[in-house]
Amino acid sequence: MKEFISKNQVCKLHPGQQVIGKWHRKSYKIVKQLGYGATGTVYLAHGVDGAVALKVGAESMAISSEVNVLQQLSKVQGQHLGPSFIDVDDIITSEGTYPFYVMEYLEGEPLIPFWQKHRPEWLGILMVQLLSDLDRLHRIGWIFGDLKPENLIVTGPPYRIRWMDVGGTTMKGRAIKEYTEFFDRGYWGLGSRKAEPSYDLYSVAMIMINSRYPSRFDKKPSSAPYKQLQKAIVNDTILKKYQSTIEGALQGKFSEAMAMRKSLVSQVGSSDSRREYKVTRRTQAPTKQRKKKKKQPAKKSSAIFETFLVGSFLLLVYILYWFGQMM
Numbered sequence: 001m002k003e004f005i006s007k008n009q010v011c012k013l014h015p016g017q018q019v020i021g022k023w024h025r026k027s028y029k030i031v032k033q034l035g036y037g038a039t040g041t042v043y044l045a046h047g048v049d050g051a052v053a054l055k056v057g058a059e060s061m062a063i064s065s066e067v068n069v070l071q072q073l074s075k076v077q078g079q080h081l082g083p084s085f086i087d088v089d090d091i092i093t094s095e096g097t098y099p100f101y102v103m104e105y106l107e108g109e110p111l112i113p114f115w116q117k118h119r120p121e122w123l124g125i126l127m128v129q130l131l132s133d134l135d136r137l138h139r140i141g142w143i144f145g146d147l148k149p150e151n152l153i154v155t156g157p158p159y160r161i162r163w164m165d166v167g168g169t170t171m172k173g174r175a176i177k178e179y180t181e182f183f184d185r186g187y188w189g190l191g192s193r194k195a196e197p198s199y200d201l202y203s204v205a206m207i208m209i210n211s212r213y214p215s216r217f218d219k220k221p222s223s224a225p226y227k228q229l230q231k232a233i234v235n236d237t238i239l240k241k242y243q244s245t246i247e248g249a250l251q252g253k254f255s256e257a258m259a260m261r262k263s264l265v266s267q268v269g270s271s272d273s274r275r276e277y278k279v280t281r282r283t284q285a286p287t288k289q290r291k292k293k294k295k296q297p298a299k300k301s302s303a304i305f306e307t308f309l310v311g312s313f314l315l316l317v318y319i320l321y322w323f324g325q326m327m
């Protein structure tokens with residue numbers, strides 16, 4: 001599908017090109033192409049207030065449906081759910097008139113590379129943030145649908161998980177309109193494709209699994225899908241820490257995002273995880289230190305320094321976490 005669209009990308013815009021909306025007369029200067037999806041091509045552009053993301057497509061219906069979702073999301077108080085909506089208009093070119101919309105440009109790091117670079121605690125913290133946002137979305141009657149790392153980005157510091165592609169957002173009660181197999185409970189035979197909170201929560205559990213298995217894996221025809229996923233969880237030390245939460249979501253035990261969030265929060269802040277972190281640090285102490293028997297005071301002060309470092313790090317993680325919650 002994407003191959004087809006890439007070859008036939010409608011309304012190709014070029015760096016430096018000025019786009020002026022037919023109706024609102026706002027002007028945007030194209031900087032570069034960011035990517036393309038089923039409904040159109042996204043460009044980084046400069047508007048009067050700075051960098052924006054501009055999406056141009058061929059089908060007015062598809063573009064206005066995405067605009068509708070962005071507008072609904074911007075009505076939610078507090079932290080923006082998805083990029084904030086800026087403008088919708090048409091562009092007139094020599095090939096015809098095309099619909100486009102403009103949204104906040106989200107600059108950040110893709111989720112999986114972020115987790116690979118940062119401390120394991122960030123898995124729990126970002127998922128707690130995501131669950132708070134999902135709760136707000138569910139409360140206004142929508143289900144994200146196609147929840148996967150590619151549709152999420154980490155902005156900051158301070159680090160915050162944000163939604164990028166809201167094209168799969170479906171009204172509660174309807175059939176999920178867009179999904180990706182690995183994150184879809186229907187594919188794993190563990191539930192329906194009805195748009196309800198537990199559908200998104202299943203995907204959150206699969207995102208957590210994906211964080212530790214970046215290349216993902218297929219469903220094995222030989223074993224029961226749930227058993228296969230359970231094995232992937234227990235075989236990984238980080239996922240094992242969140243085992244009850246992940247399994248609960250896979251089994252559809254959480255009917256709302258706040259229930260899963262509560263379960264996860266208790267595991268992110270558990271003394272076990274802190275102890276485990278300290279033990280790992282201790283076992284990783286360089287052998288050189290163990291040999292230098294004479295330098296006792298230095299060893300003692302380095303232990304104090306290390307404890308101080310670990311303590312400061314954990315404090316920082318919690319401050320960032322609560323900061324993220326307040327935004």
Ligand SMILES: Nc1ncnc2c1ncn2[C@@H]1O[C@H](COP(=O)(O)OP(=O)(O)OP(=O)(O)O)[C@@H](O)[C@H]1O
Pocket residue numbers: 034035036037038039040041042053055083103104105106107150151164165166167
């Ligand atoms: N608001 C934004 N800020 C920054 N980059 C964006 C923004 N929206 C989209 N992008 C970039 O543009 C790419 C294309 O986005 P788009 O939502 O059209 O398609 P997709 O998510 O890749 O595919 P599909 O919609 O078919 O699932 C994204 O992968 C992302 O890199």
